Amino acid sequence: MDLNFSAEDVAFRDDVRAFIRDEYPVELHGKIDEGEELSKEDFLKWHRVLAKKGWIAPAWPTQYGGTGWTSVQRYIWSEETASADAIRLMPFGLSMVGPVIYTFGTAEQKAAHLPGILSGDVWWCQGYSEPGAGSDLASLRTKAERFTGEDGKEYYRVNGQKTWTTMAQHADWGFFLVRTNAEVKAQEGISFLLIDMKTPGITVRPIITLGGEHEVNEVWLEDVIVPVENRIYEENKGWTCAKFLLAHERTGIAGVAASKRGVERIKSVARAEQDGGQPLLKNPFFKRKIAELEVDLAALEFTELRTLAGESSGKGPGPESSLLKIKGTEIQQRLTELALEAAGHYGAPYFRSFGEGDNESAIGPDYSRRVAPTYFNMRKTSIYGGSNEIQRNIIAKMVLGL
Amino acid sequence: MDFNLTDEQTMLKDTVQRYLADTYSFDTRMKAVHSGKGWNPAVWKAFAEELGILGAPFAEAHGGLGGGAVENMIVMEEIGRAMVLEPYLSTVVIGGGALKAVGGAIADAVIPEIIAGNVIIAFAYAEPQGRYHLHDLVTSARKEGAGWVLNGHKSVVTSAPYATHLLVTARTSGAQRDAGGISLFLIPASLAGISRRDYATVDGGAASEVYFENVVMGAEHLLGSVDAGLPVIEQIVDEATAAVCAEACGLLRVLQATTLDYARQRKQFGKAIGDFQVIQHRIVDMFLEVEQAVSITLMATLKLDTADRSAAVSMAKAKVGKAAKFVGQNAVQIHGGIGISNELSVGHYFKRSTLVEALFGSVDHHFDRYERIAID
Numbered sequence: 026m027d028l029n030f031s032a033e034d035v036a037f038r039d040d041v042r043a044f045i046r047d048e049y050p051v052e053l054h055g056k057i058d059e060g061e062e063l064s065k066e067d068f069l070k071w072h073r074v075l076a077k078k079g080w081i082a083p084a085w086p087t088q089y090g091g092t093g094w095t096s097v098q099r100y101i102w103s104e105e106t107a108s109a110d111a112i113r114l115m116p117f118g119l120s121m122v123g124p125v126i127y128t129f130g131t132a133e134q135k136a137a138h139l140p141g142i143l144s145g146d147v148w149w150c151q152g153y154s155e156p157g158a159g160s161d162l163a164s165l166r167t168k169a170e171r172f173t174g175e176d177g178k179e180y181y182r183v184n185g186q187k188t189w190t191t192m193a194q195h196a197d198w199g200f201f202l203v204r205t206n207a208e209v210k211a212q213e214g215i216s217f218l219l220i221d222m223k224t225p226g227i228t229v230r231p232i233i234t235l236g237g238e239h240e241v242n243e244v245w246l247e248d249v250i251v252p253v254e255n256r257i258y259e260e261n262k263g264w265t266c267a268k269f270l271l272a273h274e275r276t277g278i279a280g281v282a283a284s285k286r287g288v289e290r291i292k293s294v295a296r297a298e299q300d301g302g303q304p305l306l307k308n309p310f311f312k313r314k315i316a317e318l319e320v321d322l323a324a325l326e327f328t329e330l331r332t333l334a335g336e337s338s339g340k341g342p343g344p345e346s347s348l349l350k351i352k353g354t355e356i357q358q359r360l361t362e363l364a365l366e367a368a369g370h371y372g373a374p375y376f377r378s379f380g381e382g383d384n385e386s387a388i389g390p391d392y393s394r395r396v397a398p399t400y401f402n403m404r405k406t407s408i409y410g411g412s413n414e415i416q417r418n419i420i421a422k423m424v425l426g427l
Numbered sequence: 428m429d430f431n432l433t434d435e436q437t438m439l440k441d442t443v444q445r446y447l448a449d450t451y452s453f454d455t456r457m458k459a460v461h462s463g464k465g466w467n468p469a470v471w472k473a474f475a476e477e478l479g480i481l482g483a484p485f486a487e488a489h490g491g492l493g494g495g496a497v498e499n500m501i502v503m504e505e506i507g508r509a510m511v512l513e514p515y516l517s518t519v520v521i522g523g524g525a526l527k528a529v530g531g532a533i534a535d536a537v538i539p540e541i542i543a544g545n546v547i548i549a550f551a552y553a554e555p556q557g558r559y560h561l562h563d564l565v566t567s568a569r570k571e572g573a574g575w576v577l578n579g580h581k582s583v584v585t586s587a588p589y590a591t592h593l594l595v596t597a598r599t600s601g602a603q604r605d606a607g608g609i610s611l612f613l614i615p616a617s618l619a620g621i622s623r624r625d626y627a628t629v630d631g632g633a634a635s636e637v638y639f640e641n642v643v644m645g646a647e648h649l650l651g652s653v654d655a656g657l658p659v660i661e662q663i664v665d666e667a668t669a670a671v672c673a674e675a676c677g678l679l680r681v682l683q684a685t686t687l688d689y690a691r692q693r694k695q696f697g698k699a700i701g702d703f704q705v706i707q708h709r710i711v712d713m714f715l716e717v718e719q720a721v722s723i724t725l726m727a728t729l730k731l732d733t734a735d736r737s738a739a740v741s742m743a744k745a746k747v748g749k750a751a752k753f754v755g756q757n758a759v760q761i762h763g764g765i766g767i768s769n770e771l772s773v774g775h776y777f778k779r780s781t782l783v784e785a786l787f788g789s790v791d792h793h794f795d796r797y798e799r800i801a802i803d
Contacts, residue, residue: 159763161695189764233769235778236629241764299556301563302604310791362752365781366789370553370583373634373782375627388626388636389555389582397629401778404759405767412763414705 030097037094038101045109048074057110057283061395062238065148065195071112072145081143082119089127089135090143096333107282115192117149118142122200125217125266129258138198138219150193150222152201152244153267155186160415162202163211163264167246169203169218171253171260179253181205181218183226183246189409193229193242196222201246206261217263219255226250234405236398237375271411272346278410279353281326287360288318294367294392305367314363318356325352344423347416354406354413361400368393372400430725432501435492439483440501446478447509453772457631459512465633466512466589474513475544481519482542485527489538496666496731500673500724507677510772510779512632514547514586520670522548522594524663525611529651533613537592549590549616550667551581551637552660559788561596561660563604566639568597568612575599575649577612577620577642587635588625590616595639599654611656612648619643630779665740666731668787672724672747678780679717679750682758685773686710689762706761713757716750723747741788741797748790751780 030038050070056063075081083099085091094102106113123142126134141147158165167185174180183203193199199220206214220227226249232241258266292315295306305311329349365372371389376398387394407413421427432440451470459467475481483498485491492498499520506515523541526534540546557563566579577597587593593616601608614621620642623635651659687710690701700706727743730736755777759766762773769775784790 154764157694159695160700164695234767235769235774237769298558299563300558301560305558308791310795366785366791369558369785371555372785373583373628373630375629388624397778397781400781401629401767401774404756404777405764407760408763408767412760417705 034097034101037098038105041102041105044078045105045111048078049109049111050074053112055110057112063112067112068115069145072114076144082123084120085123085127089139100330100333104282107286110286113283117151118147121151121270122149125200125257125270128269129266133254134257147197148195150190150196150199152187152190152199154189156188160412163215165202165204165215167201167203169205169216171205181251181253183218183220183249183251185246187244190242190244191240193244194231194239198222202263202267212264214261215263215267216260217257217266218251219257220249220251224249224251235401238398238402279325279329279349280357281322281329281353284322284356284360288315288322291315291360291363291367294364297390298367298369318359318363321352321356325349325356344419347419350410351413351416357406358403361403365396365400368396372397436497436501439480439498440505442478443480443502443505447505447511451509451511456510456512460631464589465627465631466514471513471544475542481544484519484523485538485542489535490542496669496728499670500728503670503673504677507674508681510678510775516667516670517550517586518546518548521550521663521667522592524666525594525613525650525659528659528662533647533650537613546592547586547590548592548594549584549587551584551587551593551595553582555580555582559792561664562606562609562657564596564598564609565603566595566597568599568610568644573646575644577639577644579639581637583634584637585632585634587623587637588633592616593637596656596660606657608654609656609660610653611650611659612644613650614644614648628782630782631775661737664787665736668740668744669724669727669731671783671786672727672743675747675751675780675783676721676724678776678783679720679754682754682773682776682780683710683713683717686713686758686761709757709761713754716753720747720750738797738800741793741800744788745790745793745797748784748793751784755780
């Protein structure tokens with residue numbers, strides 16, 4: 026056992042640092058720390074820089090455009106990007122549908138879709154949840170009926186409603202779970218379809234969340250015609266792709282590096298905030314909460330490292346990744362609680378003035394500008410990607426055998 | 428021992444509850460939020476004229492109903508239940524409380540105007556450096572002739588955009604964090620030299636940063652004695668804190684009840700999610716928190732006129748603050764995605780209860796205060 030990075034890893038880390046320092050778009054500096062809402066263009070700026078360098082998809086196999094990094098190097102990469110306050114790329118193409126396509130797709134599907142994911146030219150969204158299918162995802166009802174078109178080709182006619190579709194307002198394509206057989210057990214009648222979001226019959230409607238953000242949407246599908254070639258893997262075997270993708274979604278969901286950055290940020294806020302004539306960081310109650318976060322974060326970090334070590338010795342991410350999701354999201358949420366607490370009275374002002382757009386400057390200190398909306402918004406993390414209750418069920422069943 | 432409400436108190440509760448149930452729906456409230464004003468003046472007029480509740484804690488000699496802290500608790504719990512935006516807390520509980528505490532000609536003059544709905548008071552006490560320490564004051568009032576000259580900046584003054592009067596804490600002598608040398612003033616919001624930056628708060632209310640620049644105040648604006656304002660300020664803030672706990676009880680009761688309803692209706696895996704034991708126990712824990720919050724709020728309210736006042740209020744606020752976080756977060760969690768959308772009321776109750784958690788002191792602040800007072 027060895028806690029230290031090898032000389033190669035240290036050299037790699039220095040390369041990564043230099044690259045981020047020199048190439049990270051200047052105009053994006055500070056956007057994460059300030060909790061700003063990011064535009065499509067913000068995401069794409071950083072995406073294009075990484076695509077050009079060939080570092081856009083570290084987790085992918087090299088033959089599809091991966092970097093060939095070891096799991097330790099990938100870990101270093103995520104640490105360094107987070108501590109540099111780099112924006113996190115949208116996962117829908119790179120971490121979700123991309124791996125599904127190169128794992129389950131045909132040669133034609135790989136050729137058609139992987140390049141656009143890597144370049145950032147195609148923005149993807151995820152059509153999973155439905156109003157009646159949240160935690161119980163397999164109960165989804167969006168229906169895809171197969172028919173032969175006048176051109177003699179095979180198509181699906183898709184009808185239904187998806188919800189909580191993140192960033193669908195920007196999406197060019199979406200990957201959807203649809204029901205192709207209602208006669209069998211729920212999981213056995215689902216197919217995985219790629220749908221061009223410009224297809225007639227698709228309506229995207231915004232859902233505004235507690236902090237006033239527009240991140241998620243309802244997606245309505247009405248007689249949407251999809252060529253059968255857009256189905257990934259076999260008909261009625263979509264659940265296999267979905268399970269693969271859900272396990273994939275959970276690795277990296279621990280967000281250790283970003284949370285470390287968050288702790289440092291709160292410490293600097295607590296040095297600036299006054300409490301009874303001394304810095305808030307000197308308040309023993311507040312200080313203890315920071316200490317508890319750091320302790321829990323260290324435990325999470327080494328749990329993630331153990332998982333990574335397991336992966337590099339050939340074990341894929343297993344149900345243990347549910348642990349990372351639960352503890353990672355709890356820490357992320359506690360960070361936002363503490364940031365709100367640190368802001369004191371200045372947690373209350375809303376950054377949007379009455380009616381017209383953002384308040385041009387913060388009401389209180391800059392760091393207080395979005396603490397409350399961020400706290401509200403981050404409640405989503407224990408709900409999305411399989412709620413933390415569902416993650417506990419997975420551990421109970423798959424790990425403990427209960 | 429008797430925890431029953433009197434007939435008059437029961438009538439007050441029923442009156443407010445019925446009025447709000449009939450006229451103050453969630454949609455109506457959101458209209459006021461989106462009006463750009465953060466309140467609805469017509470509701471205030473109805474409180475004064477139709478319901479007569481603005482006189483609840485005032486003496487009959489002033490035209491009030493002859494009540495006190497329990498009456499404020501009753502009204503504030505209903506205000507929480509309906510998420511009322513209008514400024515009962517700052518005007519009646521705090522402004523009225525200060526006037527009752529100092530008495531005299533100014534009380535005789537202003538209390539009837541509060542009861543009539545003509546005077547709306549905003550409490551300008553917080554400062555950027557002060558956090559929850561009431562005596563950490565940079566705002567100063569300098570003696571000049573018979574009156575005073577006020578300078579300073581007050582933070583997040585709730586209801587200031589539409590208040591007729593400001594209740595201001597200021598240093599009249601001593602150093603920034605001295606307990607002595609603090610005075611309390613009640614001034615018209617229109618005095619020359621007062622400027623504001625108005626904004627909405629995350630819970631849909633309205634507040635301002637208030638700046639005083641050489642504001643000339645007459646001697647008649649001083650409430651109580653010069654330099655000896657802190658005991659009065661602590662008293663009215665304790666009374667306000669107890670009232671905020673009562674508001675929280677109303678908010679939490681709705682959060683818990685709404686969540687229970689949802690758990691009964693929402694079906695996943697072929698049954699109501701309320702059939703899962705993990706959800707049942709969570710809602711049971713929410714219920715336990717709410718009941719304890721109600722109990723400790725009652726305890727603090729009944730001790731407001733005793734020597735245990737400060738310890739009791741800090742106990743209550745610490746307990747209620749913890750309850751607010753637990754109940755609010757779990758209400759959202761059990762609702763799942765729609766708990767985070769702006770469409771349902773549950774998210775708005777969560778936002779309000781989040782602000783209430785920090786109002787007049789966080790959980791840590793009140794544990795600390797309780798330890799200092801009560802544990803040697």
